[in-house]
Amino acid sequence: MSHENRVSYTLDSTLETVNSAEATASQLASEAGFADEDVMKIAMAVREAAVNAVLHGNAYDPGKKVKIEFEQTNRGLVITIRDQGKGIDLNAIPDPTSPENLLKTSGRGIFLIRSFMDEVEINPSQAGTEIKLIKHVHGSAAGGKEASQ
């Protein structure tokens, strides 16, 4: 932890990490004043991003870690998740709502993340993938503590 409004965790590439990330996101979003529906959306987006990091990025490799950072800013809640995988190929992600993909059993994670968050940035590199999720504050409930931009 390096900032009053920022908390970060370095976690193993396990399913427990996924559940822990989801629970932490839910708690922090709730404490930040988001409505219940937004809390659910934030928690689910974080879960999906954590699944991608653990499963697709790090491939459950015990030698690779997932770093998750939560920051409350005057724009809202910013969550950054980094893995140490090979880096996702954004061009290789098909639209899961296209008719030809509807009956596929995977490939909906990033689509759901984009559906639930206000801003999503995905930055793949050879050292891993970083995904930044932002949920804006509606009203003043979550903007009490201003953090540096």
Next chain:
Amino acid sequence: MTMKSSTRQIDGVTIVDLSGRITLGEGSVILRDTVRELMGKGSKKILLNLGDVNYIDSSGIGELVSAFTTVRNQGGELKLLNLTKKVHDLLQITKLYTVFDVKDDETTAVKSFTK
């Protein structure tokens, strides 16, 4: 909360009452194993009661799709019953709501299966 599953029979239809979370890991595995077991026993009319399923992630959605196609490919029918608002909204967002046959009344759902 982990997922629980129990089955019952009404007029040749197997109703699977699910509760909890269908997520990557245990929940998805329970759903997959339950459907496989039913298919193995020859049950081809399956109604998944999701009334007490409060959470599904993308893996759980994938497992529902897998169950649907598995049953259909073997000449059976799989329908969904009693979606919670969260699950209903998820199926709408992913455009799967019209893929699945979704019912909100058990009696009507049972009668809707091919005789």
